[in-house]
Amino acid sequence: MNLAEYRHAAAHWLRENVPTDDYPEADGIARAKEFMAKLYDAGYSGITWPKQWGGQGLTQAEERVFAEEARHYVLPTYVFSIGLGMTGPTIVDRGSDALRERFVRPLLRGEEIWCQLFSEPGAGSDVASLQTRAVRDGDHWIVNGQKVWTSVAHHADWGLLLARTNVDVPKHKGLTMFVIDMHHPGVTVRPLKDMSGRANFNEVFFDNVPIPDEHRVGEVDDGWSVAVTTLLHERLSISAGVGMGGQKDHPASVEALRRALDTSDPLVRDELVELHIRTRALALFNQRLAQETKAGLFPGARGSAAKLLLAELTLYQADLATRLAGPEAALADHPLARAISMAPGMALGGGTNEIMRNIVGDRVLGLPPEPRVDKTVPFKDLKVGTQA
Numbered sequence: 001m002n003l004a005e006y007r008h009a010a011a012h013w014l015r016e017n018v019p020t021d022d023y024p025e026a027d028g029i030a031r032a033k034e035f036m037a038k039l040y041d042a043g044y045s046g047i048t049w050p051k052q053w054g055g056q057g058l059t060q061a062e063e064r065v066f067a068e069e070a071r072h073y074v075l076p077t078y079v080f081s082i083g084l085g086m087t088g089p090t091i092v093d094r095g096s097d098a099l100r101e102r103f104v105r106p107l108l109r110g111e112e113i114w115c116q117l118f119s120e121p122g123a124g125s126d127v128a129s130l131q132t133r134a135v136r137d138g139d140h141w142i143v144n145g146q147k148v149w150t151s152v153a154h155h156a157d158w159g160l161l162l163a164r165t166n167v168d169v170p171k172h173k174g175l176t177m178f179v180i181d182m183h184h185p186g187v188t189v190r191p192l193k194d195m196s197g198r199a200n201f202n203e204v205f206f207d208n209v210p211i212p213d214e215h216r217v218g219e220v221d222d223g224w225s226v227a228v229t230t231l232l233h234e235r236l237s238i239s240a241g242v243g244m245g246g247q248k249d250h251p252a253s254v255e256a257l258r259r260a261l262d263t264s265d266p267l268v269r270d271e272l273v274e275l276h277i278r279t280r281a282l283a284l285f286n287q288r289l290a291q292e293t294k295a296g297l298f299p300g301a302r303g304s305a306a307k308l309l310l311a312e313l314t315l316y317q318a319d320l321a322t323r324l325a326g327p328e329a330a331l332a333d334h335p336l337a338r339a340i341s342m343a344p345g346m347a348l349g350g351g352t353n354e355i356m357r358n359i360v361g362d363r364v365l366g367l368p369p370e371p372r373v374d375k376t377v378p379f380k381d382l383k384v385g386t387q388a
Contacts, residue, residue, distance in 0.1 A: 018073040036110020046108040054105030083114030085237025087160040115156035134163035153202040167380040175223035179215040235307035252321040301363035308356035311347040318343035
């Protein structure tokens with residue numbers, strides 16, 4: 001099937017299958033799972049993922065075509081975004097064949113929901129300072145600790161957990177990555193409300209939770225290199241939805257603002273053109289990074305540049321919408337209110353703008369790194385986070 005035929009088939013499928021009705025939030029997960037199963041069975045989930053692990057084995061060209069057609073719809077796939085964008089690609093890249101065989105296909109088909117368990121109360125931007133411990137006990141690891149800001153954990157079946165397994169080495173060298181069962185009775189999930197009043201992320205507690213060693217991702221004490229893989233995918237996936245799709249329902253998108261504002265004013269048109277240029281430039285940058293990644297040329301720290309650009313675009317978008325729509329846009333019942341309140345979070349989640357600039361300066365531009373006094377000190381000798 002050539003790309004024109006693929007586009008026609010994708011457009012027809014979306015037109016016939018994307019739900020357009022509103023339904024109660026309580027029914028949302030069941031409806032989302034039903035949609036993901038249909039999406040997978042039609043060949044539109046995991047388009048570029050390896051075929052042997054359940055993907056479609058196609059190219060970036062097909063994925064881009066589907067994304068361009070999907071931008072006209074609101075797909076009910078948010079609850080799967082962590083698995084599709086972060087944890088799943090990590091398992092494909094770094095997991096054992098047994099983990100790939102067990103988890104990839106159910107993830108792509110929407111049978112299981114995933115979360116990512118990295119940040120802690122005392123380890124956010126400096127995630128290598130985390131203190132959640134995993135202690136070896138025969139063929140299992142016993143986990144105790146706490147994570148926070150964990151998106152969709154209240155719906156998750158599985159989580160990708162970064163835990164400390166060695167305190168006698170520097171902090172980056174004593175971490176190990178695991179797949180953890182979020183339904184184990186030792187796992188407690190408590191939703192946290194953001195300033196919009198919604199609870200999309202959570203704090204998570206682990207009390208003597210066993211993890212079989214076969215659920216380890218990568219080597220013991222080499223979890224940081226696995227985490228770098230996850231963070232690369234995270235930053236690419238966070239920013240990849242802009243411009244190529246996923247903004248149809250965004251009240252501050254170019255399309256939405258064009259409908260809501262008086263575009264007879266040339267100054268308003270200039271502002272909207274600037275927003276379009278910034279949005280499209282980021283979309284093309286992300287497209288290039290995705291193509292390089294599929295070709296085996298990992299973009300590395302340039303993924304942090306993409307995430308930084310998205311955070312700055314989101315803040316610019318909210319500021320522009322507020323200026324053009326007026327002060328009433330901040331009122332709770334205004335369509336722009338939630339977009340405005342959520343915008344600052346993009347400069348925090350997935351790594352703060354300050355951290356992203358440090359990474360880009362150090363690893364892309366080659367600027368001198370900031371002094372680090374903790375790089376060679378054993379973790380047990382550091383006073384970090386909430387550690388006494």
